[in-house]
Amino acid sequence: MKLICTQENLIKALNVAEKIVGRNVNLPILNNILLETDDGQLKLSSTNLEIGLNYWTRGKIEKEGSLTVPAKIITNFVMNLPKKNIEIEVKNETLNLKCENYQAKIKGVSAQEFPIIPKIKEEPLVILPAEEFKNAANRVISSVAVSETRPEITGVFMKIEKDNLTLAATDSYRLAEKKIKLQKPVQESISMIIPRTTINELIYIIGENQGELKISISQNQILFNFNNINLVSRLIDGQYPDYQQIIPNSFKIKAIIKTAELKNAVKIAGFFTNAQVSGIKIKLDLPTNKIKVNAETGEVGASNSEVEAKIEGDSVEVIFNYKYILDALNNMLTDQVILEMNDSSSPVLLKPENVKDYLYLIMPIKTE
Amino acid sequence: MKLICTQENLIKALNVAEKIVGRNVNLPILNNILLETDDGQLKLSSTNLEIGLNYWTRGKIEKEGSLTVPAKIITNFVMNLPKKNIEIEVKNETLNLKCENYQAKIKGVSAQEFPIIPKIKEEPLVILPAEEFKNAANRVISSVAVSETRPEITGVFMKIEKDNLTLAATDSYRLAEKKIKLQKPVQESISMIIPRTTINELIYIIGENQGELKISISQNQILFNFNNINLVSRLIDGQYPDYQQIIPNSFKIKAIIKTAELKNAVKIAGFFTNAQVSGIKIKLDLPTNKIKVNAETGEVGASNSEVEAKIEGDSVEVIFNYKYILDALNNMLTDQVILEMNDSSSPVLLKPENVKDYLYLIMPIKTE
Known part of the structure; x- marks a missing residue:
């Protein structure tokens, strides 16, 4: 792999990808970020096995390839570089970075050992302004149950019906519910439970950025697409309590x-x-x-x-x-x-x- | 004790006094702040046995008296009050506070049980702009030894000679030294070792405030007077290393x-x-x-x-x-x-x- 990208683009991507990375002692590769060339772009991937993230950023690709490197060290290094072009090259499973008078060699692990992040090919079920979803999520997330005794309430309940998207959360002592009006009604109503950490990541990713949020579902997986970012997460099994009746x-x-x-x-x-x-x-x-x-x-x-x-x-x-x-x-x-x-x-x-x-x-x- | 003071004055005093308070399980009264009337003012005192603080603030005294109350609860309460007058009254070892539509009763402990903060009556040895001392202290304090194996280097060395005040700190791996010119030379040269925590408190107390810092010494105690605040601390015994020779x-x-x-x-x-x-x-x-x-x-x-x-x-x-x-x-x-x-x-x-x-x-x- 050989490419050139700007420091600004790379650090933006690393900051998002690095947040998913867990500290997994049993599976140290989960501490790594996968860098690979993909259709003329640089793609960064990270996962904690529950959530997977793909982030595409611009780069001038000179040679295709891939490598995984520890998230922390590459992020720290790139963060402190000047806002100039960075030359990136893989040699002997080592990532070589060069930016003006700064150079680093970061030891990596082959991309083959990196877990596969599920691909969801389904068309988006709903499309809405990302900011609106973020604001709604922010107002229910604190009510999600912390205790794991009832797994079905450790996530945010999402129901899409006609032109309504409802987010709700409860820990059985309190309940918060927020509704969003959709521009285009859905054909079939659907409901699911999204893990709290997934919603938290999504809130972080959207941040102060503008754009459309596209939500797709496939079996027990959900895909959030926002600009050049894909966030894939498992859904929580189980029946969410019928909170309307209380x-x-x-x-x-x-x-x-x-x-x-x-x-x-x-x-x-x-x-x-x-x-x-x-x-x-x-x-x-x-x-x-x-x-x-x-x-x-x-x-x-x-x-x-x-x-x-x-x-x-x-x-x-x-x-x-x-x-x-x-x-x-x-x-x-x-x-x-x-x-x-x-x-x-x-x-x-x-x-x-x-x-x-x-x-x-x-x-x-x-x-x- | 009965008095009226403003919320602004009281919270300023509490914020400073509260910082000295330790979490002492064996001597719970050290978690308290002593409030007492003193010469027409309200005096707050706190101590962790190494450092003692007195803070005088204005108040309309209606009845003399004193009581100690837990630092955290009074600070939290007063912090959230409107910027209005607070009526304070001691009844049955309980501090009654009233500010507009907010009231609290905080259980206290008699002032007799509070440790005595040493009084230093000596005239100031040096007087200098507090900001200058703070800036100098800030530039040496990180070099103070953290390990307690050599107690004499766990403090900041201060030497006053002629019209020079020198602050130095070392952990034996590195050394920082800062000199300040005094307006008025001292007669006799003197040197001492001031505990790191004392210097840290002083830096916090001075903060962005202006004023003169007056330093007095008495045996193994040092007094810093800054505006309406007295900070008394023990000094560290021992011989500071003769760092000049290295x-x-x-x-x-x-x-x-x-x-x-x-x-x-x-x-x-x-x-x-x-x-x-x-x-x-x-x-x-x-x-x-x-x-x-x-x-x-x-x-x-x-x-x-x-x-x-x-x-x-x-x-x-x-x-x-x-x-x-x-x-x-x-x-x-x-x-x-x-x-x-x-x-x-x-x-x-x-x-x-x-x-x-x-x-x-x-x-x-x-x-x-």
Whole structure:
């Protein structure tokens, strides 16, 4: 392999490819990035066996070929080079790089030993602005279950039906759901569970870049194509819980509050919780139109905050895990937020004011 | 105790006091900050037994008193309050804080149980611009020994003689020395060893603030006074090595190089070192007027960089620990740096071009 590319193009590709690379002691080749010439371009590939990435970047190919080299060392080296052309050449399973007065020889491993990244040839099922998908994913991902006891909730649920794409995530204590309108309706509805790490990678890859995101499905694999990048991932087997049935159809109590004010009160209350006591008390006080946020632990002390609100229905007192309500409020993005509930033991709904495509449901902590 | 102060003043004081607080399981009161009224002001104190801090801040004192409370919880609480007045009151060993619609009760421990922070009544030995001291300290502190085997080099050496204040630090592999000119000469010369953590705290306290730094000494204690803050620290016992004798009086070889270019070449070479091989080869090549920086490890590969230089005397090849030379170059601050040496096995001197008050000496790694 022999080619010339610019430092700027190569480091952009390496930074994306390097993120997938795992630290696999049993299979050290997974720490490597595969560089190969492909149809007049330089193709970089990396995989952790769950996710595979292909990144095509421009280069002047002088001789076809391939080699895998440790991701960290090539990325570090290229990152510190001047923004000039880099000459790349493979000799004796060693990658030779030259850029102005800097040279490196990086020992590699043959491309034959690199795992095959599955190819998905299916036509895209949906095409949408990548930024829109990224923003939606960002608002559900924190609700994905961390524990592996129920594998089916360790991913983001995606449902595509007519002109709706829905992303949802739950850890069984709280649930976040975001809907996106598609330009073109799909023929058949489909749903799947995408691993959390895949969604995280995709969020990172899209970053602040613009472009179309094309999503294709093949059996238990999903392909995200974004500009010159392909991200292939396995899907999670299993039946996602029918979360719609736990969202109450009607609510007796409703409050409208300034998001920032409630967030600050909850944040402060959080300091007065500990590993044993994670609950904070939120009281909707109908007569005074105030929300009282209270936390108390024996060893630390107590905090009490009051936030003005517009309350309808009744007074009620609910105990929340403060992390869940803080996360919900961080995802609201509007100046005012709506809280809806029926009593102190059934799910509480949070949604941004005047926004219909996002909701966050929290199960209260039961009082003894 | 009962008083009113502003959120801005209190959080500034807490942020400084909280940094000294250690995580001491055996003596939990060290996790606390002492708040007490003192001569019409609010005084905050914290200590880790090695360093003690007093911070005076304005307050409207309504009733004298004192209490200690956990540093983390009060800092977190006050940090999230609006920029308004805070009412503080001690009731039953509990600190009651109230700011607009936010209230907290923080359980405290009596001030009687708090360690006494030594008072130093001596007149200041020297007074100098705090910023100047901070900048000097910043340029030697990374050379302080981390290992505790030789306690006398685990601190910064400070010598005050005539109108010179000298700071120096060494870990026996490299040495950094910075001199400051004093406005007023001292009568008697004095030298001492200040713990690294004390210097680090002082750097943090001075931060971007302006003011005079007053230094007083009393037996084995040192007092730094900066605006409304007193920092008292023990000094390190022992004899600091007579490092002047290892600085060569003359050099046979000299090179002038662009600091940024050499730094980049060294940084790149560093990626081609590992835990076993930390040395990089620096060759001053007289005929070509170039510095060649080379690193090689069997498993990773090799790098070669060339930097233009102005070399006088002879060609020479020296092996350095790349971390030391990188640290030296990070402290140079001038566009060009001067390297002086005699041969491949004696100390190498680095200094900024046209600057006489700073030097960095590195022992090369001996070749077998």
